[in-house]
Amino acid sequence: MDYKYIEQLLERYFQCETTLQEEAILRAFFQQEDVPESLMPYRDLFVCQQQEALTAPLGDDFDERLLAIVGEKPQQEKARVVKLGSRLMPLFRAAAIVAIVLTIGNAAQFSLSPRNQNDDINYSEYTDTYDDPTVAYDQVEGALQLMSEGLIQSQRADTLSAGMRNNTDSLVRN
Amino acid sequence: MKRALCLLTLWLATIACMAKGSQDFASKFMDQCKADTSVSCITVSPKMLEQLVKKTENNPDDANIRQAITKLKSMRVVTAPAEYFEKAEGLLKRNPQRFAKQDDYDSAQKRGVIYSRKNRHGDTVELILLHESMRTKTLTVVNVTGTIDEEFLCFLYNIKSF
Numbered sequence: 001m002d003y004k005y006i007e008q009l010l011e012r013y014f015q016c017e018t019t020l021q022e023e024a025i026l027r028a029f030f031q032q033e034d035v036p037e038s039l040m041p042y043r044d045l046f047v048c049q050q051q052e053a054l055t056a057p058l059g060d061d062f063d064e065r066l067l068a069i070v071g072e073k074p075q076q077e078k079a080r081v082v083k084l085g086s087r088l089m090p091l092f093r094a095a096a097i098v099a100i101v102l103t104i105g106n107a108a109q110f111s112l113s114p115r116n117q118n119d120d121i122n123y124s125e126y127t128d129t130y131d132d133p134t135v136a137y138d139q140v141e142g143a144l145q146l147m148s149e150g151l152i153q154s155q156r157a158d159t160l161s162a163g164m165r166n167n168t169d170s171l172v173r174n
Numbered sequence: 175m176k177r178a179l180c181l182l183t184l185w186l187a188t189i190a191c192m193a194k195g196s197q198d199f200a201s202k203f204m205d206q207c208k209a210d211t212s213v214s215c216i217t218v219s220p221k222m223l224e225q226l227v228k229k230t231e232n233n234p235d236d237a238n239i240r241q242a243i244t245k246l247k248s249m250r251v252v253t254a255p256a257e258y259f260e261k262a263e264g265l266l267k268r269n270p271q272r273f274a275k276q277d278d279y280d281s282a283q284k285r286g287v288i289y290s291r292k293n294r295h296g297d298t299v300e301l302i303l304l305h306e307s308m309r310t311k312t313l314t315v316v317n318v319t320g321t322i323d324e325e326f327l328c329f330l331y332n333i334k335s336f
Binding site for chain 1: 196197198215216217218219220221222223225226229230239242243247248249251276277278279280281284286288293300301303305314316318319327329330331
């Protein structure tokens with residue numbers, strides 16, 4: 001009889017390549033009486049597996065019995081209650097760090113900034129439109145002229161409205 | 175150690191962000207009108223203003239304007255179509271903590287509004303004029319920064335003596 005198939009299965013079994021069905025075939029083969037001499041050393045391996053599967057499994061009280069022998073009481077695992085506060089703790093920590101950093105930054109900026117600083121504009125970003133001072137001068141003069149006109153116009157408007165208000169008041173009084 | 179490094183990095187980043195400083199009104203307005211080529215801006219930087227002060231030093235006729243320029247740190251003049259008046263004023267109105275309305279005028283030929291900004295010490299550091307000409311249908315924004323004190327305003331009110 002040719003046992004090449006069984007030998008191949010065995011070889012694959014020891015290389016952990018067999019499927020569950022193939023292992024069942026091996027167990028079934030070694031269950032029979034006339035196992036060839038060359039394969040006899042492997043018989044016990046498969047017969048034992050079969051017998052162990054048939055024997056009763058560990059009882060439910062196995063752990064208790066074993067712990068009683070060792071001298072310890074069985075520990076009941078308690079369900080962990082996770083509160084919302086503890087779940088959000090990393091978020092709170094991050095917020096606290098950001099708040100601290102901002103506070104330190106503000107304090108540093110306030111303490112580092114010169115007291116006589118007039119405003120907070122970063123003038124280093126300003127790029128001149130004109131390189132020629134004469135052209136720039138004309139622009140500045142024109143802009144100041146316009147601003148002056150605006151201020152004078154608004155002053156006139158205020159005076160007019162005040163005068164009208166006085167006239168209305170006097171009309172109401174009369 | 176890692177935590178300390180992270181804190182230090184964050185702190186430095188915060189300081190860097192704060193040190194960047196803010197923009198004047200004209201810059202903010204230009205940011206909103208980037209896409210429109212009909213809006214243009216002229217900038218006169220503090221360095222150029224210093225040059226202008228030096229330029230006027232030898233001419234006694236320029237004494238008044240020199241004094242006014244000495245008080246300025248920068249000037250920007252924005253020119254745009256008249257329709258931008260409301261947009262510009264809207265931007266000023268949206269920042270009431272920063273800009274305060276000072277005065278306005280309105281006539282058949284022109285209308286305008288003046289806003290100012292004060293620093294934390296209460297000094298006026300920015301003056302903005304929005305001026306619309308009905309004839310040319312253009313908006314001109316004059317934005318100056320610097321020491322806008324009574325002396326400077328007196329110069330503006332008596333500009334004929336420049």
